[in-house]
Amino acid sequence: MDLASLKPVVGYRPGRGRERLLMICFYNPSGIPTIYENIASWQAFSRYQIEIVNLWPGRGGKPLHLLPSLDLNQYAGIIIHSTVSYFPGNLFALDQELTTPFEEFDGVKILMKQDEQVQTRRFAEYIALKKIDLVVTCLPPEEWEKAYPRELVGDVDFLQAYTGYISPALRNVKRIPVEGRAIDVSYRGSIQPLEFGRLGYEKRAIGNDFLATSNNSSQLKLDISSRWEDRINGTAWFEFLRSSKVVLGVESGSNLFDFTGEVASWCRSYEERNQDMDPGSKAYYIKAHEEYLHAFEGNVNYAQISPRHFEAAVCQAAQILYEGHYSGIFIPYRHFLPLKRDMSNFAEAVDFARDERRLKEFAERTYEEVVLNPAYHYERFVEQFDAAVEQRMRIKNMGHGKTASATGQKARPKALLLMAHEPSLDPRIDWFSEGLSHDFDVCEIGIYKHDVENTAPTLERLSDHRVRVRIEREPSIWDTIVTSGGLEQENSVGIQALQYLYLLEQLPAALLARTIGAHDADEDDLYRFRWYCRYFVTRNAALIRAARLVDSFDLIATVDLDTLPAAAVLAKELGVPVVYDAHEYWPHSNPSFRHWEIDFWTKLESELLSETTYRLTVSPQLATEMSGEYGRSFTHIPNCASLGIESSIDLERVLRERAGKEEVVFLFQGNFSPHRGVENLVEMWSEVDPRATLWLRGPDSDIKAAAIEIARNKGTLNRTVFFPDAVPEAELVMAAREADVGLIPYEPFNLNYRYSSPNKLSQYLAAGLPIICNEIDFVRSVVVNNGVGTAVNFRERDNFIRTINAYVTDRPRIAELSRKAQVFFTECFNWQVQSRDVYAAVKALVPEEAVRQRALDFDWISDQRKWNAEPSTQEARIATLEADLRRYTAEIQRLHTDYPEHIRMLNSLVRDVSLFTLIKYRVVLATKIAVKRWISYPAAWPLKVVVEAGLRYRRRRQEN
Numbered sequence: 001m002d003l004a005s006l007k008p009v010v011g012y013r014p015g016r017g018r019e020r021l022l023m024i025c026f027y028n029p030s031g032i033p034t035i036y037e038n039i040a041s042w043q044a045f046s047r048y049q050i051e052i053v054n055l056w057p058g059r060g061g062k063p064l065h066l067l068p069s070l071d072l073n074q075y076a077g078i079i080i081h082s083t084v085s086y087f088p089g090n091l092f093a094l095d096q097e098l099t100t101p102f103e104e105f106d107g108v109k110i111l112m113k114q115d116e117q118v119q120t121r122r123f124a125e126y127i128a129l130k131k132i133d134l135v136v137t138c139l140p141p142e143e144w145e146k147a148y149p150r151e152l153v154g155d156v157d158f159l160q161a162y163t164g165y166i167s168p169a170l171r172n173v174k175r176i177p178v179e180g181r182a183i184d185v186s187y188r189g190s191i192q193p194l195e196f197g198r199l200g201y202e203k204r205a206i207g208n209d210f211l212a213t214s215n216n217s218s219q220l221k222l223d224i225s226s227r228w229e230d231r232i233n234g235t236a237w238f239e240f241l242r243s244s245k246v247v248l249g250v251e252s253g254s255n256l257f258d259f260t261g262e263v264a265s266w267c268r269s270y271e272e273r274n275q276d277m278d279p280g281s282k283a284y285y286i287k288a289h290e291e292y293l294h295a296f297e298g299n300v301n302y303a304q305i306s307p308r309h310f311e312a313a314v315c316q317a318a319q320i321l322y323e324g325h326y327s328g329i330f331i332p333y334r335h336f337l338p339l340k341r342d343m344s345n346f347a348e349a350v351d352f353a354r355d356e357r358r359l360k361e362f363a364e365r366t367y368e369e370v371v372l373n374p375a376y377h378y379e380r381f382v383e384q385f386d387a388a389v390e391q392r393m394r395i396k397n398m399g400h401g402k403t404a405s406a407t408g409q410k411a412r413p414k415a416l417l418l419m420a421h422e423p424s425l426d427p428r429i430d431w432f433s434e435g436l437s438h439d440f441d442v443c444e445i446g447i448y449k450h451d452v453e454n455t456a457p458t459l460e461r462l463s464d465h466r467v468r469v470r471i472e473r474e475p476s477i478w479d480t481i482v483t484s485g486g487l488e489q490e491n492s493v494g495i496q497a498l499q500y501l502y503l504l505e506q507l508p509a510a511l512l513a514r515t516i517g518a519h520d521a522d523e524d525d526l527y528r529f530r531w532y533c534r535y536f537v538t539r540n541a542a543l544i545r546a547a548r549l550v551d552s553f554d555l556i557a558t559v560d561l562d563t564l565p566a567a568a569v570l571a572k573e574l575g576v577p578v579v580y581d582a583h584e585y586w587p588h589s590n591p592s593f594r595h596w597e598i599d600f601w602t603k604l605e606s607e608l609l610s611e612t613t614y615r616l617t618v619s620p621q622l623a624t625e626m627s628g629e630y631g632r633s634f635t636h637i638p639n640c641a642s643l644g645i646e647s648s649i650d651l652e653r654v655l656r657e658r659a660g661k662e663e664v665v666f667l668f669q670g671n672f673s674p675h676r677g678v679e680n681l682v683e684m685w686s687e688v689d690p691r692a693t694l695w696l697r698g699p700d701s702d703i704k705a706a707a708i709e710i711a712r713n714k715g716t717l718n719r720t721v722f723f724p725d726a727v728p729e730a731e732l733v734m735a736a737r738e739a740d741v742g743l744i745p746y747e748p749f750n751l752n753y754r755y756s757s758p759n760k761l762s763q764y765l766a767a768g769l770p771i772i773c774n775e776i777d778f779v780r781s782v783v784v785n786n787g788v789g790t791a792v793n794f795r796e797r798d799n800f801i802r803t804i805n806a807y808v809t810d811r812p813r814i815a816e817l818s819r820k821a822q823v824f825f826t827e828c829f830n831w832q833v834q835s836r837d838v839y840a841a842v843k844a845l846v847p848e849e850a851v852r853q854r855a856l857d858f859d860w861i862s863d864q865r866k867w868n869a870e871p872s873t874q875e876a877r878i879a880t881l882e883a884d885l886r887r888y889t890a891e892i893q894r895l896h897t898d899y900p901e902h903i904r905m906l907n908s909l910v911r912d913v914s915l916f917t918l919i920k921y922r923v924v925l926a927t928k929i930a931v932k933r934w935i936s937y938p939a940a941w942p943l944k945v946v947v948e949a950g951l952r953y954r955r956r957r958q959e960n
Contacts, residue, residue, distance in 0.1 A: 008039045010052045019076030019552055019854045020049045021108075021389075024094065026056050026064060026083040032233055034164055034307045035083060041167050041378035047386050047575055047850070048076075055084060063093035072100050076854055077108035077389065082136075085113055088122040095130075102130040108392050112136040114163055117196065117254040117302060119261045120147050127153040133392045136161050136385065138253065138304055146300050147257065159388045162327060163252055164307030165378040166371055170314045173238060175367075178245050178316065178360050182221065184353050185210070185320070186240065187248035189226030191280050194267040194288050197256030197297050201285040206248050206322055206339070208282070213343045218350045224248070226280070241315035246353045249336075251324040252306035256296045266292050305329050313371050316363040320349050329376065335366040387849075412465070413554040413846045414856060415440035416547055416570070420539040420562040422449040423468055427729050427759055428583060428618075428639055429559065431831045437465040439843045440555065443856055444468045445546050447539055457546065457861045469861070471546045493611055494568030497604060498537055501565075505533035518596045525594055540566040548573075552854040554846045555579065561586035561605050568611035577613035577845040582634070585622060588750045591674050606630050613845060616838055618757035619778035625751055637838055638778070640762040643830040645733050651768040651822055654737060655815045664808045667739035667769070668696045669732060670760050672704035675753055677745030677774060677794055682707045684794075685721055686714040688801050689808045694721045695739060732760075736767035740814055741807055744773040745794050765825035770817030772803060782829065788821040 007029060023042065027035045043050045055064045064084055072078065085091050095101045102109055111132045113123065116139060127135060127148065134157045139147055144158050189207040192200030204226035211224050223244070232240050241247060258264055270288050277284045289297070305327040312319055319336040332338040337352045339345065352358060374380050394411075415436055423429050423446035436442050448470050460468040504512060513521050518529070543566040547553070557579040558567035564580065571578045587593070587601035606629075609615065615634045617623050623634035672678055678696060685694050694716075696707060704723070711717035727735045736742065742764030748754040754776050761779055764771050771789035773779045780791040792803045807814060827833075 007036050008043055008052045010054055019852060020051060020074065021077045021079055022072070022075045023050050023052050023079040023081055024066065024084055025052055025054050025081040027054060028056055037167055038164060039081065041165070042382055045379045045382040048389065050079070064090040065093045065097055066095060068097045068099060070098060072098065072105045072107065075107055077110060078102070078105065079110045080112060082112040082114040085111060086115055086118065088119050088126065091126055108133050108389055110134045110136065110389065114138055116147055117257045117300070120257050121259045124148045124152050127156055132156055134159060134388055138163055139302060143300050143302070157388060157392055159385060161381060162305055164310060165381050166310050166314065166376050167378050170311065171371060173314050175316055176242055178356055178363060181243050181245045183223045183244040184220040185222050185224065185246045185248065186244035187224040188231060191226060194270065194285070194293070195256065195258050195263045196254040197293055199251060199254050199303055202250045202322060204280060205282065206250050209343055210248060213346045220350060220353055238311070238315060241312055241317050244317045245359055247312040247317045247319050249306070249309055249312065249319055249321045251303040251322070251326060253302040253304045255298050255300060255302055256293065257300040257302070258296070263296055310376065313366045316367055318359040318362040320352065329370060335362065335370060411851050412441050413439065413851045414552065415442045415555040415557055416553040417442055417444045417557045418543050418563040418566055419444070419446045419559040422446055426583065431640070431642055432557070432581060433466055434642065435831065435835050435839055436557065436842070437463060439839065440465070441856065442466045443550055445543055446470055447542065448472060459858050459861045469546060471542050492569055492572050493607055494565040494572065497565045497608060498540055501533040502537045505530045505537070516596060516600050518594070521594065521596070528592065529597060536562055536565065544569050549857065549860040551857045552852045554850065554852055555842070557581060559583060561601065564605065564608040568608050571611055578611055579842055580609070580612040580615045582615070582617040582626065584752045585626060588752050591749065602629065614841060619755045621755040621777045622751070625755065635838060637835045638757040639759045640829055640831040640834050641733060641766050643826065643832045645766050649734070649737050649767060651818060655818060658740065659811065659815070662691050663693055664691060664741065664811070664814070665693045665695055665739040666741045666743050666804065667736060668743045668745065669736055669763070670698050670758065672698050672701045672707065674703065675747045675749040677747045678703060678707050679710060680794060681743065681745045682710045682721055684797055684800060686716050688804045690720060692720065692804050692808045695724055697724045697726060697735065699726045733763050733766045736763055736769055739769060742769040742771045744771060744779055746774055746776050748776050762825060762829055765821045765829055768818040768822040770814060770821055786824050788817060788824055
């Protein structure tokens with residue numbers, strides 16, 4: 001059993017959660033496992049992001065307290081763990097030095113209590129004073145009013161809890177047979193204070209009485225003690241239980257509640273008066289009970305099951321327990337043998353302990369009915385806790401940046417939409433985001449265009465349910481890809497991918513080429529690959545950083561592979577689904593990519609797709625191709641303009657105006673990019689009917705300039721071939737209406753072009769233009785199958801010219817196809833119709849009960865300190881790293897001088913294990929290499945680090 005894996009993670013912890021909750025604890029990380037396991041389980045299973053502050057070991061005898069530097073306002077709530085709430089003095093002192101005391105904190109306040117019998121009234125007063133919202137109590141509901149009178153505590157919710165639950169690690173404890181165990185009956189008790197009453201006394205009484213009654217006559221091997229020095233902790237405790245056939249036990253808690261402290265005060269006086277008696281003896285307790293304690297015994301029913309009972313059941317030790325209720329979980333003669341307090345059935349207990357068949361029967365039944373019952377697992381209880389917190393958040397006005405105010409309305413789910421470019425550049429962003437905003441509050445985060453000088457983060461409100469954030473391209477990446485999330489992020493596919501890309505960008509050319517299989521790469525190829533690595537890392541780091549500041553989402557939607565690492569990181573932290581909208585088949589997006597680049601980016605996309613929940617792309621053909629390649633299903637929404645854009649066009653009036661004209665205007669509208677067939681189109685246009693006019697409208701580019709030069713050389717420029725000025729995206733449909741026929745000359749150069757869904761397809765249709773397209777699969781299927789135009793191979797010159805001329809000579813056909821095109825757009829090929837099923841599926845990914853109550857936080861946009869790293873922070877990092885850098889510089893010199901064979905070993909290491917695997921085994925190469933951002937270092941240093949890491953990995957593998 002690996003207890004280390006159950007320990008809490010302190011400090012900032014990107015977790016599963018929604019809102020951030022601060023849990024205030026006091027525990028020894030090497031102490032009793034059940035304590036720190038309890039805290040770790042809350043972190044692991046809560047859908048909230050629980051951060052830990054551990055006040056152990058205390059400060060010079062002073063009451064426990066939080067430091068004034070702690071800002072509670074960054075949290076949606078605080079949890080005061082039972083480890084700091086035992087003594088009222090600690091509890092009242094916790095917030096004394098804070099700028100915002102608990103009663104002024106507007107987040108949800110949760111108090112966890114155990115051992116509630118101690119000075120109970122003080123805790124009720126604390127609940128009222130600090131305006132606690134939720135008390136997690138071990139009291140059964142029928143006893144709540146006794147301990148926490150409503151007239152005193154006010155408006156507070158209660159949630160009953162056991163003192164412990166069964167964790168996954170406990171359920172994974174190896175089971176061993178009862179036969180052959182060395183101990184027949186075992187027990188470890190404790191001496192509790194007198195004021196704990198009968199249940200406190202019984203913690204030692206059962207062991208003492210069992211030993212005394214046995215008197216070595218039972219011939220049982222016993223290991224029973226209540227001495228402090230005989231206590232067993234850590235993994236040794238579980239080995240002790242696994243060595244025991246039977247474990248003794250009693251109910252936990254105390255049925256004697258000392259509301260005011262008067263009982264404890266009397267007990268201290270009793271101890272002073274009876275120093276001649278053995279405080280562990282039965283006579284000592286009986287005398288105190290008869291003199292005073294009997295008047296309070298049983299004033300509250302607080303007897304309950306203990307974590308020890310679960311632990312014994314997990315280790316499949318049978319149990320002999322004092323008669324009791326045990327929270328209704330353990331049933332007598334089914335899960336345990338009841339032992340009478342006067343030991344009158346001791347012989348029955350001995351017979352039970354000797355009967356291995358019966359012991360096995362009890363142990364296995366208890367394991368199946370209790371250990372494997374989800375009702376007693378940490379996961380189930382934390383789920384109930386989350387629901388109680390969420391209910392409290394619904395009725396509590398948390399203010400801006402915390403939760404939705406108590407308006408009585410249901411909170412809307414919140415969606416994050418990530419892109420690695422300026423959002424306005426791609427109309428699909430608007431279409432997708434607008435549709436998503438019908439069910440979600442959408443926050444878009446994109447990157448400024450490269451020519452923008454002012455790169456401070458900005459916020460643009462697009463509608464009541466859509467906001468758009470723009471951020472700079474290259475912030476500091478240290479916190480994101482090197483130290484992000486601490487050790488619990490070691491299995492984050494997103495973080496690993498960014499670390500890998502960051503490392504590859506640093507490697508020398510020969511090593512880089514060998515690592516990624518770029519054996520045919522020239523200098524330009526490697527420069528391009530490095531550029532893309534840097535591009536991925538900087539943009540994803542920026543997106544992650546901004547999204548964390550906005551703080552709380554129920555869904556992440558992400559655009560293309562170049563934002564998928566960020567989505568994977570955030571999804572792991574928040575525990576939310578990811579919708580991946582692949583606008584293209586990214587590994588095939590750059591026509592200049594070499595085969596090894598396509599292979600590399602395909603493998604990266606395949607890895608990251610494991611973090612996605614729902615995937616779509618732009619055409620059914622591309623969806624089929626990507627589903628086959630990645631083994632994960634893709635659906636599709638074609639690129640379609642939104643319904644309503646066609647309403648501004650009076651198509652019949654336009655057709656009447658153009659009916660008598662001989663000139664027919666053919667339009668290409670869009671970017672002039674490689675393999676869009678524009679140059680070939682201009683080349684052929686000199687041979688078509690002179691009544692055919694070609695308009696090519698789009699932004700300036702090298703390809704546009706080349707097309708203009710071709711037209712000039714052919715003598716068609718500004719005669720039959722024109723290049724009108726580009727228009728804004730919102731005006732494209734209206735501008736298209738000036739033409740008669742739309743052209744889509746894209747060449748089937750690769751999968752992206754062959755299966756593309758150009759925006760202009762729906763824009764032409766909305767404008768009422770029939771379409772002539774090249775033989776590219778999806779566009780052809782839309783145009784031909786719906787009778788809105790013609791498909792022709794643009795490389796077959798004669799066929800193309802005949803097609804153009806046929807349209808020129810048949811204007812009535814153009815009018816007929818125009819009407820049909822606009823009807824087809826209105827009834828079918830628009831965003832609203834095509835996206836309907838996808839939005840229904842996406843909405844279903846976030847059930848109503850899972851919606852976060854916190855509002856999105858944009859205060860950091862006006863407070864630049866939260867976005868820009870403090871200079872002092874960077875200086876501190878540099879200071880910490882300089883000494884390490886000097887040491888490594890000296891080591892490099894030594895390595896090259898004394899151990900040149902290490903460098904030669906690099907070749908075999910690269911063949912032996914991939915660099916990605918090195919990172920996976922937590923060799924923190926990126927941590928050391930990241931210092932380059934501030935300090936220069938010898939070029940050979942990365943080689944040394946890789947060699948050293950490889951040798952370390954090889955040694956580990958040999959040892960294992």
